[in-house]
Amino acid sequence: MKIKQLHIYGFGKWQDQKWDLSEQQLSVIAGDNEAGKSTIRAFILFILFGLSPQQRQRYLPKRGGQLGGQLVVQGSDGKDYTIERIDNRSNAEAICLDQNGQKQAADWLNQELNGVDRALYNQIFNFDVFGLQLEGGFSKEQLGEVLLSVGMTGSDRIYQTEKQLNKALDRQFKKQGSKPALNQLINQLVDQERELKSLEDSVVAYQRHLEKSETYQAEIEQKRARIQGLYRELDVYVEQQRVYPAIENFQLVKQKLTEFPEKMDFPEQGEARFRRLKETIQPLQADYEVAKRQENDLEADRLQLEARLLSDQKIRQISAKLDHVSQYHDQLTEKKHLERQMEEKEQMIKAQLNELKLNITESELKQLPINYTTEETWKKLADQYYHTTKQITNDQQSLDTLITRGVILENEVAELEAKTLSTREKNVIENELEQINQRFNLRQQKDHPFMKQQLSHRVFSFLSVFLLVASLMIILVNQNNLLNGLLAGFIVLVGVTFIWQQLKFRKNWLAFLNEQSTEQTIESTERRDELVKKLALHDNNRDQLILAREKLKQIDDQQMNITEELRKLTSDLKQTEQAIEHERNQFSFLTNLSVGFWPDLATRLREMIDLMDQRDQLKANHSEQVRLLDQFETETSTQFNDLFDREESSFQEQLIHLNEIAVEQSNLREQQEKLTERLKEQSEIRKTIEAKMIPYQDNLSELLKLANVDSEEDFLTQAHLYREWDELKEQQVEMERQIRLHLPETVTSKIFAGEFLSKNELETQIEFIREQLEELEEWVNELVQKEADQQAILKSLAHSKVAVDLKHAFYLTKDKLVAGAREWLVRQVALKQIENTKAVFQTSYLPVVLEKASEFLGQLTSGRYLKLDFDQGNHELFLLAADQQTYRLDELSQGTVDQLFVSIRLAISSWLAEHIRLPFLIDDGFVHFDRERKREMGQILAQLSDVHQMIYFTKDADGFEQDSDCLIVL
């Protein structure tokens, strides 16, 4: 920072005063005593650092007005700033503005001052050159003190600090002391530690007691186990005593068993099984015998029966023959029947021949060429002859009738012709009638308006129906509501009109009918009726005449037809008669026979020939039957000759005998079958019994085999022996079981081996064990008591908090000691560092200052003195002159001493201000300097001003006149 201008608004004696300082670094403000130099110095300090309100009172403007002012300074950035303080503004706070009047931040000034406060500024930058003068000598230590005192801290403060720290440290701890707090804590800890040791023992004691307790427990366990063992042993002996009879028995049985083989082979429950088997087998065997016998009887019967039986072939032959016997009988019957028929036919032939009496023999008759054609011809000729004759007679009669009727009809026709009108008369009457009718019709039909109306009515009706249908179609097709509505309306309208028209037409129709009836006149009607009647009568007569003429014509035609027919019939009759003659020539016997008999004769002849043929056929059949019968009889007799008795000559008897044989054989066969069946059944029964018996027999054999014997007797003997052995064994097992039940395995095995204590020995043992038990139980009771005591001790130890509390107390004390020690160490460290710093400061920095001071002194004294230093004892300062002479302070002139101190002061300041660029405010006092030395001083200041701005306040400006730029004279 560099001050460029001072502007005092009001400060002490100064009022509204402004000074521009030199552009150079050095400014000299010269003025006499009371000229206001110190006030300006105070003003600068006020602007830079402020003043307390009390201190400001001292500088209130004498002539009234505002206290305050401003400094224009060049900042560290090379720009100008204004620092202003006014007494009654913000407690005289500094307002800092840049060239543009922009206010700077609050700590701008502090930064510009490099944090240097007033005190430090005063120490280093604002000083009176003679402020350093000390009375008396100037030892190295003293100069060190000076250095310390010039520094911010100040030597006093350092000493004070040392003193305080030492005091506090002494209060806390003394190496050999006992009163200080830490010493007390240490002693306390030693005591507590001792106590702790004993507490640690209590843990060991607990452990010891615990171990003891556990030893007791183990011992008790052991003894109890022993007691239990003894009790078990005792139990065994007592039990042995109790089961002693069983033991004895066991041994006895064992002895008996020695007489038997070690092992007996006999089936399990062999005897019982053997007997059971025998009991089961016996009834089976009886049954078997019966069955066997029955089977044999049946077999004998069967053999006997089989001896009576014919061979199968023979039986089959008889059977076959007998099958043909019925046929034989049928043939016999047939033969008789044929014989009877033959007889009948013979009779009939003879009767007929007699009846016909034609004188013809059978053989002639047989040879006649009569066949069906002959018969037909005869019949036809007879019919023709008969019918033709008859027709001729009928026709002759009809012809006569017709002639009679023709005559009658001719009379009728003549009568009718008289009654009938002529054609002219008839035309006259028809014309008149036509005229009358025309007249009526014209008036009624053509001229009547109703007819017209009827026509138009028909047209209207047709139109109405058409419109209605059309409208309905449109409604059905169309979906337009409006149009549909309109059409529906239209339909209604047409419908109503139509109905109205109908009603009107009907009314007109009735009127027309009325009109027609009334208009006819009676006269006209009567005339017309008359004419009509005439015409009708005429018509009727004419019709009858026509009819009669027609009939007459028909009768003429019929007469002609019948006459023609008669002629034809007569011709036919001639031909027939010729044919008859022809036949009579061929068959002579017909000559005398009327044709009317011919048709039957032919038939009867024919029948007769047939009868003869039938008779001949019957004869042939009969012969065949006789041959067959003979053949059968012969065959039978030959075939079964051995079976028939000689007496039985009759074939019928033979047949009866054969039949009997057949029946007998059949019965025998049946018997044989039954016997065979029964035999089979019986055999089955026997086999079943046999099968039932086999396993039993096998078992029995098995038993014998198992018993290693051959016979059942041996088996029973063996069984008896085995039973005895088995009973003994059972006894042994039972004894063993009893012994095992009550005694342990170790003992029983010995007993079974024959090693066992006698009754007396047992009693001795029991007594001995009981004594042992008594002793042991007593011992255990003692141990239990001891263990309980240990448990009580352990419990009290475990629940005791004394140990815990003591431990915590120890640790708390230790904690206190540590905390105190730490606090002590903090002080100790602080003190040691201050002491060390002081020593370093005094020894290390002094040479630097002395060197600088030597430089300044040499300059001030124009090289007369070269060096400033302390003597070897570091007690006294001396100067080395250019002539190599050394001078103590008391050997120097006052002026030189002044120069020496100025040099030292400047050296100290320049050394201290090495890193801070702030203006130096140096007050004069160079009163003892001669002009030359003042000039030198100016040069030093100028030299220093290379680094710092120098504002030098002096009484007279001698030595600075030549540089008027930097001079301000008050």
Next chain:
Amino acid sequence: MQEKIKFIHSADLHLDSPFKGMSTLPDPLYQQLKSSTFTALNNLVQLAIDEAVDFVLIVGDLFDQSLRSVYAEMQFLLACEKLAEAKIPIYLSYGNHDYLKERTRTLNYPDNLHVFESDEVECKVFVKNGRPLVGIHGFSYLEQAVLGNKAIEYEPVDGVPYQIGMLHGSTGQADEHDHYAPFQLSDLRGKNIDYWALGHIHKREVLGTNPTIVYPGNTQGRSSKEFGEKGCYLVELDQADTKLTFKPLHQIRFEQVMIDLKNCNDLDQLYEQVTDALTRFTQQKVIVYLTLINATPQMAQNYHQGELNEIIELYNEQQEDQRKWTWIQSVKLEQERNSDESLLRLRDPFIQQLLEQFEQIDWEEAANDLWRHRHAKRFLPDLTEVEKAEIIEEAKELALYQLIGLNNDEN
């Protein structure tokens, strides 16, 4: 679906442990503090019963070797018996503070206590409803220091659905505690263990999920460094998820409280501000370490002159008789000195030299008188670097205060 398990993971109970820095605590409060580790144990037992957990894990440092007492063992025995009644097993491994060599068997514990007696990792199987459910792996410290990586010894066993690893140790990175049984997280993640129940580090921390790796912290704070809530984790573990619920067990908590004195100009205001700041701890038992920041020069002066302490004493006096209390154990003024220091260095060569001097302290010279005292040396532990640094700071502060602290201004 596998059965879910529920257990408590606790560690570092340090039963009957001494408390550091409590020398100024009034006796009634100190008595409470003394029993607080046991209260935490009782709280743990009650929590296990209330939550009907399957088992309880205690991962080392159940006891504090510095205060081995039969009483502590007895208290733990009672706790075991209570849990035995509730049919809750306890799986216990010993750590660097209660290592096996130092332990002599004293009491007979009930069967529900399963102790890992070996310094080799072994597995104990927790069986529920007749079915093996959890393989619990762990080891105990044989000596105080276990320096090898034990994590690599853990191997899951077959036939159980869950695997839990109990490991009392620290990661290589932990700096507050000794590096015992050091492990890398990758070691733990590499094993097929479902839950890593860690111990040793007193600060609660979940180091990882999948698998879950957890330090539950200790159950009762013992100094200003162990501040905040202290307790255990209630863990619910199934095949899909691990649910961690922190459950506080402490009786007394330690707290560090910072108060900004920017707007505080007199002692009345200070008292008010302190009272306000500590209101949140009512209904608890709390030991508070106050740090004051941004103090005005006036306050700093009050602090250095001891007037501030009087205010604190006034506050503490009112707390002492309360059932629940907040005790201010210490007050520290934090000042920004760094900028001041550089300034001081510039303007005052002596201070500059002094500060330089503080950088080269001869501890032997400074501490010897006391630390080598024939009695005291047994009780004073060697200073740690951290403590040395703290002492330097305090000593520096003291020196500066004494030298330039107060009336460095003419004003």
